[in-house]
Amino acid sequence: MSRVTIAEVARKAGVSPTAVSFTFNRPSELSPATVRRVLAVAEELGYAPNPHAKALHSSRAGAIGMLVPEDISDAFANPFYAPFVRGVGSICDELDLSLMVVSPHEGSLEKGITKAPADGFIVLGAGEKHPDVSPLYRRRVPFVIVDGDAEKAPSVNVEDEKGAHEAASRLLARGHTDILVMTFLNPRSQLVEAPFHDIASRRQSGYMRAFEEHGVAWGEAPAEAKQCSIEGGDERMKAAWSDGHRPTAVLCAADALAFGVLLAAEKRGVRVPEDLEVVGFDDVPEAALSRPALSTVRQPIREKGRIAARLLTEALDGGGSSPRSIVLPTEWVPRRTTL
Amino acid sequence: MSRVTIAEVARKAGVSPTAVSFTFNRPSELSPATVRRVLAVAEELGYAPNPHAKALHSSRAGAIGMLVPEDISDAFANPFYAPFVRGVGSICDELDLSLMVVSPHEGSLEKGITKAPADGFIVLGAGEKHPDVSPLYRRRVPFVIVDGDAEKAPSVNVEDEKGAHEAASRLLARGHTDILVMTFLNPRSQLVEAPFHDIASRRQSGYMRAFEEHGVAWGEAPAEAKQCSIEGGDERMKAAWSDGHRPTAVLCAADALAFGVLLAAEKRGVRVPEDLEVVGFDDVPEAALSRPALSTVRQPIREKGRIAARLLTEALDGGGSSPRSIVLPTEWVPRRTTL
DNA sequence: CTGTTAGCGCTTTCAC
DNA sequence: GTGAAAGCGCTAACAG
Numbered sequence: 001m002s003r004v005t006i007a008e009v010a011r012k013a014g015v016s017p018t019a020v021s022f023t024f025n026r027p028s029e030l031s032p033a034t035v036r037r038v039l040a041v042a043e044e045l046g047y048a049p050n051p052h053a054k055a056l057h058s059s060r061a062g063a064i065g066m067l068v069p070e071d072i073s074d075a076f077a078n079p080f081y082a083p084f085v086r087g088v089g090s091i092c093d094e095l096d097l098s099l100m101v102v103s104p105h106e107g108s109l110e111k112g113i114t115k116a117p118a119d120g121f122i123v124l125g126a127g128e129k130h131p132d133v134s135p136l137y138r139r140r141v142p143f144v145i146v147d148g149d150a151e152k153a154p155s156v157n158v159e160d161e162k163g164a165h166e167a168a169s170r171l172l173a174r175g176h177t178d179i180l181v182m183t184f185l186n187p188r189s190q191l192v193e194a195p196f197h198d199i200a201s202r203r204q205s206g207y208m209r210a211f212e213e214h215g216v217a218w219g220e221a222p223a224e225a226k227q228c229s230i231e232g233g234d235e236r237m238k239a240a241w242s243d244g245h246r247p248t249a250v251l252c253a254a255d256a257l258a259f260g261v262l263l264a265a266e267k268r269g270v271r272v273p274e275d276l277e278v279v280g281f282d283d284v285p286e287a288a289l290s291r292p293a294l295s296t297v298r299q300p301i302r303e304k305g306r307i308a309a310r311l312l313t314e315a316l317d318g319g320g321s322s323p324r325s326i327v328l329p330t331e332w333v334p335r336r337t338t339l
Numbered sequence: 340m341s342r343v344t345i346a347e348v349a350r351k352a353g354v355s356p357t358a359v360s361f362t363f364n365r366p367s368e369l370s371p372a373t374v375r376r377v378l379a380v381a382e383e384l385g386y387a388p389n390p391h392a393k394a395l396h397s398s399r400a401g402a403i404g405m406l407v408p409e410d411i412s413d414a415f416a417n418p419f420y421a422p423f424v425r426g427v428g429s430i431c432d433e434l435d436l437s438l439m440v441v442s443p444h445e446g447s448l449e450k451g452i453t454k455a456p457a458d459g460f461i462v463l464g465a466g467e468k469h470p471d472v473s474p475l476y477r478r479r480v481p482f483v484i485v486d487g488d489a490e491k492a493p494s495v496n497v498e499d500e501k502g503a504h505e506a507a508s509r510l511l512a513r514g515h516t517d518i519l520v521m522t523f524l525n526p527r528s529q530l531v532e533a534p535f536h537d538i539a540s541r542r543q544s545g546y547m548r549a550f551e552e553h554g555v556a557w558g559e560a561p562a563e564a565k566q567c568s569i570e571g572g573d574e575r576m577k578a579a580w581s582d583g584h585r586p587t588a589v590l591c592a593a594d595a596l597a598f599g600v601l602l603a604a605e606k607r608g609v610r611v612p613e614d615l616e617v618v619g620f621d622d623v624p625e626a627a628l629s630r631p632a633l634s635t636v637r638q639p640i641r642e643k644g645r646i647a648a649r650l651l652t653e654a655l656d657g658g659g660s661s662p663r664s665i666v667l668p669t670e671w672v673p674r675r676t677t678l
Numbered sequence: 679c680t681g682t683t684a685g686c687g688c689t690t691t692c693a694c
Numbered sequence: 695g696t697g698a699a700a701g702c703g704c705t706a707a708c709a710g
Binding site: 003013045047048049050051052053054055056059061062065071072073075076077079081082083085086087088089090092096098099100101102105110116117122135137138139140171221230256259262263285286288289290292293 | 342357385386388389390391392393394395398400401410411412414415416417420421422424425426427428429431432435437438439440441442450453454455456474476477478479508563569598601623624627628629630631632670
């Protein structure tokens with residue numbers, strides 16, 4: 001679209017293209033008079049440098065990509081994303097970078113990654129061996145894995161198993177035997193063979209270990225919400241209820257689900273925590289505000305985003321120093337949905 | 340970073356660069372055997388097309404930009420953004436576009452816009468005449484204005500004044516005379532001379548009109564939160580309290596602020612709504628879940644995002660049909676923070 | 679301090 | 695069905 005080129009400005013200003021380029025990029029190397037003149041002409045002509053040309057030359061677009069495991073529209077239904085983006089964004093703000101959200105276009109993430117003009121990527125919810133990640137190797141673009149297994153690539157994870165274990169233990173210690181476990185499906189997991197450790201399965205492992213320790217039967221498969229969102233939790237709870245389940249507690253693998261459960265319980269007149277204890281995971285900002293305030297397992301979401309972005313930008317300009325694997329702690333946060 | 344170029348693939352496959360290009364873009368014009376061979380070599384060499392080169396040539400990056408009025412990190416502290424992004428994202432998902440969040444780098448939004456390889460922009464919280472927007476004209480990139488004044492450019496707005504007027508009227512009708520009005524500062528407003536109608540001022544106008552109609556003195560300037568976030572509202576409420584204010588109701592120009600007020604009230608043992616009625620604006624998803632459920636003015640946030648993105652993508656490929664100005668309705672949603 | 683020149687990696691007429 | 699060559703718009707050596 002950009003019609004006015006550097007050459008036209010140069011011609012009209014009676015200087016060389018170089019001078020124009022310098023005017024914008026290293027004005028100090030030019031005589032102030034020239035700079036002024038070029039600037040005036042540029043303004044008059046309405047010149048704007050073409051970002052693509054610039055990027056082609058420098059192989060820098062000034063943007064970092066965030067690869068989410070599902071459609072953008074679904075991803076942001078999970079309240080986890082807002083604080084995570086805040087964390088990533090704080091680094092972008094600092095370094096004058098844009099933040100590009102890329103989703104798996106129609107299963108063909110390949111195309112999406114290939115097309116996206118980002119200098120590096122934060123990959124959410126997939127390990128470095130996941131097929132979705134391979135286009136990144138090909139593009140030879142740095143990336144950091146968040147919430148996924150990685151040995152070679154830098155990664156940021158949290159103590160999912162431990163956190164989940166603690167949450168379950170708290171509930172079991174109070175004598176519950178009929179606990180509804182609610183997890184969610186990572187759309188990316190479907191693409192990959194069995195032992196893929198997405199966070200839902202990690203958390204589930206933690207729950208299972210606690211069940212075993214307390215001698216409570218794990219029973220059938222956990223309830224799986226269609227979407228990791230408030231609606232997803234609400235609907236899944238509704239379904240459980242229709243199936244005749246009347247658990248005395250619900251263990252949710254994400255706060256979003258727990259919020260849905262809270263809403264569903266309220267609609268049915270089930271009192272929380274008296275009749276039903278509810279536990280989440282994440283400690284999103286909304287957890288402190290919910291009705292009742294949600295007992296949950298905190299992970300430092302914003303910090304996670306910050307660190308991931310930091311690791312990425314280090315890889316971006318430092319080249320490759322030490323590909324670090326960071327594991328952030330979790331913490332049990334009792335509020336009002338447990339007794 | 341991308342080391343392997345189309346030329347290398349061509350050489351190694353014993354064909355011309357053209358053939359390689361065609362293999363990826365118009366395979367039908369090549370003999371199947373050639374395509375297969377090229378593909379094999381490309382795979383072997385780990386070839387990936389360079390998005391910048393592609394974009395330079397086609398002047399299409401496959402990304403739409405979202406220009407936010409403040410640092411990314413601050414913007415996403417406002418729960419308004421998640422549903423808005425969901426709306427915009429739904430169109431991106433449909434059209435295989437990425438979503439690029441661009442913030443005003445150090446006041447020099449100019450640089451940010453200039454650099455961002457996006458095909459078009461959704462501009463939040465600035466009118467078409469705002470200085471921050473002018474780089475977009477220069478780049479000759481289509482954009483749509485959201486929550487800002489526009490005559491020439493397509494725009495999406497909501498009935499801010501009307502919605503605010505209704506909210507205030509509900510409160511005033513119940514006889515309140517000491518209402519704390521809480522608004523927030525749009526960082527962009529600072530850059531621009533007086534009659535800039537950001538949404539905070541529009542909403543404020545609605546409040547003022549209602550005050551007049553009810554013969555209640557407007558009093559001094561409204562309380563202005565530093566940030567449009569839960570913390571911002573909490574702190575501002577705290578400050579008002581320390582100043583000795585004891586209003587019987589709070590009118591918040593955004594739900595985020597109202598949530599903060601709720602938290603602040605709770606900490607002080609002020610009962611809502613009995614001792615203090617609270618009203619928000621936006622009806623973000625959290626409003627239904629808050630403690631107590633928030634009475635507010637609904638604007639169709641997700642729809643707003645969808646429409647903005649739709650308008651933009653239309654401008655992107657249709658060229659310029661009818662630059663439409665859309666105004667979405669608001670609706671009073673009484674819940675539990677009002678009597 | 680200024681101008682000439684050679685690419686960055688890809689696409690795409692246009693001849694062969 | 696295939697290859698040669700001309701750019702897309704900008705940057706950065708390198709001479710002048």
